[in-house]
Each structure stands twice: as C-alpha cells, then as structure tokens.
Amino acid sequence: MCACPTAGKLNDGKRAVELLDSRRKRLYKRSHMDESKRTFAARGGGAFPTVGLGTWKIPDEVLPTLIPDAVAMGYRHFDCACDYGNEVAVGKGIGAALSGGQVSRDDLWITSKLWNTYHHPDHVRAACERSLSDLGVDELDLYLIHFPVTLAYVPFEERYPPGWFFDPDAENPAMKHVNVPYADTYGAMEKLVDDGLVKRIGVCNLGTAMLRDIRAYARIQPAVNQVEMHPYLSQQRLLRYCQEDDITVTAFSPFGASSYVPLGMAKATESLFDDKVMKGIAGAHGKTIGQIALRWAVQRGTVAIPKTETVEHLKENIEIYDFELTAADMAAIDGLNRDRRFNDPAEFGEAAFNTFYPIFD
Ligand SMILES: NC(=O)c1ccc[n+]([C@@H]2O[C@H](COP(=O)([O-])OP(=O)(O)OC[C@H]3O[C@@H](n4cnc5c(N)ncnc54)[C@H](OP(=O)(O)O)[C@@H]3O)[C@@H](O)[C@H]2O)c1
Numbered sequence: 001m002c003a004c005p006t007a008g009k010l011n012d013g014k015r016a017v018e019l020l021d022s023r024r025k026r027l028y029k030r031s032h033m034d035e036s037k038r039t040f041a042a043r044g045g046g047a048f049p050t051v052g053l054g055t056w057k058i059p060d061e062v063l064p065t066l067i068p069d070a071v072a073m074g075y076r077h078f079d080c081a082c083d084y085g086n087e088v089a090v091g092k093g094i095g096a097a098l099s100g101g102q103v104s105r106d107d108l109w110i111t112s113k114l115w116n117t118y119h120h121p122d123h124v125r126a127a128c129e130r131s132l133s134d135l136g137v138d139e140l141d142l143y144l145i146h147f148p149v150t151l152a153y154v155p156f157e158e159r160y161p162p163g164w165f166f167d168p169d170a171e172n173p174a175m176k177h178v179n180v181p182y183a184d185t186y187g188a189m190e191k192l193v194d195d196g197l198v199k200r201i202g203v204c205n206l207g208t209a210m211l212r213d214i215r216a217y218a219r220i221q222p223a224v225n226q227v228e229m230h231p232y233l234s235q236q237r238l239l240r241y242c243q244e245d246d247i248t249v250t251a252f253s254p255f256g257a258s259s260y261v262p263l264g265m266a267k268a269t270e271s272l273f274d275d276k277v278m279k280g281i282a283g284a285h286g287k288t289i290g291q292i293a294l295r296w297a298v299q300r301g302t303v304a305i306p307k308t309e310t311v312e313h314l315k316e317n318i319e320i321y322d323f324e325l326t327a328a329d330m331a332a333i334d335g336l337n338r339d340r341r342f343n344d345p346a347e348f349g350e351a352a353f354n355t356f357y358p359i360f361d
Contacts, residue, residue: 037050037298037299037321038050038321040248040301040303042200042223042248043200043221043222043223043224043246043247043248044199044200044220044223046109046141046199046200048077048109048224048248048303049075049076049077049109049303050298050303050304051075051077051294051298051303051304051305051306051317051318051320052075052076052077052078052079052109052111052250052303052304052305053066053067053070053075053077053078053079053305053306053307053308053314054079054252054305054306054307055078055079055080055081055084055086055090055307056081056084056259056307057084057259057307057309058084058086058089058307058309059086059089059309060086060088060089061089062089062309063086063089063090063092063093064089064092064093064096065093065096066093066309066311066314067090067092067093067094067096067097068093068096068097068100068102069311069314070314070318071097071102071103071108072102073314073315073318074318075314075318076103076107076108076109077108077109077110077111077303077305078090078094078108078109078110078111079111079226079250079252079305080110080111080112080113080131080135081112081113081115081146082112082113082114082115082118082127082130082131082146082160082161083113083115083146083161083163084161085161087112087131087134087135088134090134090135091134091135091136091137092136094108094110094135094136094137095136105137108141109141109142110135110137110140110141110142111140111141111142111143111144112128112131112132112135112140112142112143112144113143113144113145113146113204114127114128114143114144114145114146114185114189115127115146115161115162116146116147116149116150116151116164117151117152117153117154117162118153119145119150119151119180119182119184119185120153120178120180120184120185121184121185121187121188123153124185124188124189124191124192125188125191125192125195125197126156128140128143128192128197128198129197130156130160131143132197139196139197139198139199140197140198140199141198141199141200142198142199142200142201142202142223142224143189143192143197143198143200143201143202144201144202144203144204144224144226145182145185145186145189145202145203145204146204146205147204147205147345147359148182148203148205148206148210148359149177149345149357149359150177150178150179150180150185151164151166151175151176151177151178152166152176152177152178153178154166164349164352164353164355165353172354173353173354174353174354174355175349175353175354175355175357177355177357182210182213182214183214183217186201186203186214186217186218189201190218190219190220193220200223200224201220201222201223202222202223202224202225202226202247203222203224203225203226204225204226204227204252205226205227205228205359205360206225206227207238207360208237208238208241211225211241211242211245211247215245221246221247222247223247223248224247224248224249224250224303225238225242225247225248225249225250226249226250226252226305227249227250227251227252228251228252228253228341228342228343229249229251229252229253229254229297229302230251230253230254230255230256230272230293230297231256231272231275231278231293231296231333231334231336231337232256232257232270232272232336232337232338232339232340233256233337233338233339233340233341233342234334234336234337236334236337239300239301239302243301248302248303249301249302249303250302250303250304250305251297251302251303251304251305252305252343253342253343254293254294254297254304254305254306255272255273255290255293255306256270256271256272256293256340256342257270257271257272257342258271258272258273259307259342260342260343263348264351265342265343265347265348265351266342270340272289272293273289273290275289275336277332277333277335277336278292278293278333278336281325281329281332281333284329285323285325285329287320287323288316290306290313290316290317291316291317291319291320292325292329292333294306294317294320295320295323295324295325296325296329296330296333298320299324299325299330300330300334341360344358344360345357345358345359346358346359346360
C-alpha cells in the first residue's frame, strides 16, 4: 500500500475513471442498440424516425405543451393532417420546442396530408401551403395523399377543415364524389417537391394494385404508404410488396381498436390490451402491451405513429429501443392477424356520412 498522502485521492480518481468508463460502455451499448432501430433510411435520403406522435384527436389545448414534452422525451417525428383540425395547435407546440432550443427544425420530421376535397391539381398547392402556414414551417418532410377518395372542392373561406360532408347543413348531408384521376393529384404532389415545399411525397390507404399503377407513371416514387396496421391487421402481403419496392410502410392505429371504441367503430372486446398472447409477451419482457405492439411494428420494418395525449403513455411509447422481441415472439404476434380493419370508409362513410364509399374490397 502506498504511503503517499495523495494515494487515497489517486485511488478515488482511478475508481471514478473506471466508473465513468463502465457507464460510457453501458451508454454506448444502449445508444448502439437504440440507433439501430430509431430511424430507417428514407427513400430519397434522410432518416425517418421509427416512432412518431400521431396527432389525430389530440385537443388544441394539449398540443402546445405536449409537443415540447415529446421532444424532450426523444420524439422527432410528428404525424399531422389538415383533417385533424389541429395543425395550428401542433404548430404552436413545434414553435415552443424550437424556441426552447431543444432541437432545430432539421432534427424534426413533420408529415402532413392532403385532404380529399383538394385532389384537383388546381387545389393541391394551396392546401399544402395552408398546412405549412398552420404548422409554422417552411417545408414538410413528407406530404401524403390522405385517402384515395375524391370529394367536391370546398373553399377555405367556407369551411376549414372541410371534413367529409359536402354541406353539413343540408337536409340530408352526404359526401359528394367528383372524378379526379389519382395520377393528376399525384403529378401536382410531385410539383410540390420540385418547388421545394415538401421533401418527400407519399400515399395513404393504398393496396398493391394502386401502388403498382403509381409506379408506372410517377416521376418521383412514393416514399411512404401510410396504412392501418396492428397485430389484428398485419397486412403481410402489402408490407412485403412495399419493402420489395422500397416504400416505407407507416403503421397507423398501431394499437388497433383503442382509437375506434370511443367512435363506436370497434367493440371494447376487440382490444389488443386484453389479448392473452400480447399479455404473455409483455410479461416476459417486463414491458407493456403498448410497447410490445410498437416494438413488433418497428422490428418488422414499419414506422409506427401512436397517438396519445397522456404524458405517461407518451413516455412509454418511445421507450421501445432497449429490448428486442425474439423470433418466436414475432411469429406469435404475426399469428394474431384477423384481417380486422377498423378504419374503413365503406363502413364509417355509410354510418356517419350517409354515403357508401368503399376503397377496400
Ligand atoms: N392516414 C390515415 O388515414 C390515418 C388514419 C388514422 C390515424 N392516422 C394517424 O395515426 C395516428 C395513430 O392512430 P390512432 O390515433 O387512430 O390510434 P392509436 O395510436 O393506435 O391509439 C390511440 C389510442 O390508444 C391510447 N394509447 C396511447 N398510448 C397508449 C398506451 N401506451 N397504453 C394504452 N393506451 C394507449 C390513446 O389514449 P391516450 O391518448 O389517453 O393515451 C388512444 O385512445 C393518428 O393519430 C394519426 O396521426 C392516420
């Protein structure tokens, strides 16, 4: 043992270095694991954060603080749309996160969507500019065509967002279909990329036949197809086709029935959160069912955009990068598929908007 008076300090110093080193190694291990799935390479370049915050149905008063909270927890991706009616409030949240200096605009991925009433090429640019202005940004990372549904134009001054009815005050309000070829809308979306309003374009709610058709005429291929996807609607063939064609699939409603029970579009008994297989896997990993659903989504190569307005869920939903599902877990969750679609215009169009408007057969 050294008699030198500084020996204790030296030993303390050595121990501190060792501790720091092991902490660094642990952190490296964790961040290494994190980075492997935290983003996917986006078509056309850039990194697409694999968990984003869905903003449908989040009330205006919550968003200005929820978004900075989300950013502080590690969220970098926000999924928005004209139709959600809350892009101004999302913009306030994004503005607060940016002015707080937590992140710069380049660190964020912001998606918005073209509504059904703006498909005619004459209206696409104005609709995109309105979302840009409401969100308070100069450019979108991704702009999607929300549905393969073409409804009659409603001017901004008359109603914004216009929703599904042509005239909600009519005696028998209904949706009003107009013929606009999808290729025309898509061409106007490509122009938005040319003009620097959006970095990437994509589609939503499309199956393989329409995707193949777009591939035949697109100058700029769709980066993303955003579709309903969860363990009860795993859409294996669509996912495989998109992966082979380098289209990232974003899974919306990743928790299945949860979003639709309050809307009367799903039964409480269909909840993923009561599923025995999900419960078993969650228990084995010491994770929640929500985290298992999201981890499954990301591990099979999809981006997931869970919505929450609850801070506890917000935190939970981004903490999915520190564990891995086994091949057996993945297969067990794949096996839960029941082709159960909750968000189907053929169903809700008729039930809520007096119009039979099928897009899935
Ligand atoms: N392109 C399209 O046509 C389309 C269609 C539908 C949705 N989307 C997008 O996808 C996003 C997500 O889909 P979604 O909103 O339908 O449904 P979702 O994210 O699957 O589910 C949301 C529901 O789950 C609850 N929840 C969230 N985290 C939870 C957790 N960890 N544990 C238990 N419950 C949890 C939420 O309640 P709390 O808020 O209380 O947490 C809410 O009731 C939307 O917000 C929207 O951005 C796109």
